[in-house]
Amino acid sequence: MKRYAVIGLGLLGRTVARELSQRGLEVIAVDLDGELVQAIADEVTLAVRLDSTNREALVRQGIDQVDAALVAIGENFQAAVLTTALLKELGIERVVSRAMTELEAKILKLVNADQVILAEEWVARRLAQQLASPSLVDMVELSPGMSLARIEASPEMWNKTLAALKFRQRYGLNVVAVIKPESDERGAPETLLPDPEAVLEEGDVLLVDGPDEAIEKLAAAGTD
Numbered sequence: 001m002k003r004y005a006v007i008g009l010g011l012l013g014r015t016v017a018r019e020l021s022q023r024g025l026e027v028i029a030v031d032l033d034g035e036l037v038q039a040i041a042d043e044v045t046l047a048v049r050l051d052s053t054n055r056e057a058l059v060r061q062g063i064d065q066v067d068a069a070l071v072a073i074g075e076n077f078q079a080a081v082l083t084t085a086l087l088k089e090l091g092i093e094r095v096v097s098r099a100m101t102e103l104e105a106k107i108l109k110l111v112n113a114d115q116v117i118l119a120e121e122w123v124a125r126r127l128a129q130q131l132a133s134p135s136l137v138d139m140v141e142l143s144p145g146m147s148l149a150r151i152e153a154s155p156e157m158w159n160k161t162l163a164a165l166k167f168r169q170r171y172g173l174n175v176v177a178v179i180k181p182e183s184d185e186r187g188a189p190e191t192l193l194p195d196p197e198a199v200l201e202e203g204d205v206l207l208v209d210g211p212d213e214a215i216e217k218l219a220a221a222g223t224d
Contacts, residue, residue: 001024001025001026002025002026002067002068003025003026003027003028003045003062003065003066003067004020004025004026004027004028004066004067004068004069004070005027005028005029005030005063005066005068005069005070005087005092006020006027006028006029006030006044006069006070006072007030007031007052007069007070007071007072007073007083008030008031008052008070008071008072008073008074008080008098009029009030009031009033009036009037009039009040009072010036010072010074012072012074012098012119013029013031013070013072014029014036014039014040016070016072017029017040017043017044018040018043018044021043021044021045026045027044027045027046028044028045028046028047028048028061028062028063028066029041029044029046029047029048030047030048030049030050030052030061030063031049032049032050032051032052033049034049037049046061048061052071052073052079052082052083052086053079053082053083053086055086055089055090058086058087058090059090063087063090063092064090064091064092066092067092067093067094068092068093068094068095068096069087069092069094069095069096070096070097070098071083071084071087071095071096071097071098071113072098073098074098074100077100077104080097080098080099080104080108081107081108081111084097084108084111084112084113085111085112088111088112088113093114094114094115095112095113095114095115096113096114096115096116096117097113097115097116097117098116098117098118098119099116099117099118100118101118102118105118138150139215142209145211145212145213146209146210146211146212147209147210147212147215148176148207148208148209149207149208149209149215149219150179150205150206150207150208151205151206151208151215151218151219152203152204152205152206153200153201153202153203153204153205153206154221155202157200157204158200158201158202159199159200159201160199160200161196161197161198161199161200162175162194162195162196162197162198162200163196163197165200171208171210171214171217171218172210172211172214173208173209173210173211173214173215173218174208174209174210175194175206175207175208176194176207176208176209177192177193177194177206177207178192178194178195178198178200178204178205178206178207179192179204179205179206179207180192180201180203180204181203181204181205
């Protein structure tokens with residue numbers, strides 16, 4: 001089973017740690033604040049109070065053995081930089097670090113962070129997308145410029161099949177699944193593998209992947 005470290009248990013760190021743990025993954029949650037550590041202790045594999053700029057302390061807790069780490073230290077940027085550099089020095093394959101500004105992002109990349117996220121900017125972009133395109137239910141980045149998204153079927157798609165719509169040719173996107181509003185035995189929406197001859201109906205949500213530009217264009221078209 002893959003193991004993850006989340007260092008810094010503010011809102012971002014806590015949320016990521018809980019989401020990973022709820023997916024059945026091993027999570028080591030770290031912070032200098034004992035209250036934050038105690039608050040999440042029952043929800044993760046291990047919650048520990050330590051100084052993440054201390055190499056020996058990281059190794060003692062097995063953090064050098066994790067598959068990936070998130071550095072979500074918010075108030076002490078120097079600690080975030082040192083922690084990021086230490087994690088890469090320890091050989092952790094993927095280290096994602098949080099930055100508050102573009103300058104901080106550049107510095108974190110200089111110490112070999114594999115990915116730097118500007119959390120507030122990311123939230124702002126997603127909010128702008130959803131405000132501009134209400135039919136865009138959700139969107140997750142797969143790689144730079146490519147995403148997986150859930151988009152409500154627009155009225156022009158209702159009562160038509162994917163084949164009749166020539167979906168890929170027309171929209172430049174792959175349909176991964178069709179989510180029906182009807183519930184299954186567990187009360188969850190029914191998710192179907194894409195059938196080119198299945199008729200799309202009002203309330204259907206399409207799970208699609210492809211270029212961000214194509215996703216945003218399709219979502220915007222649904223508001224016309």
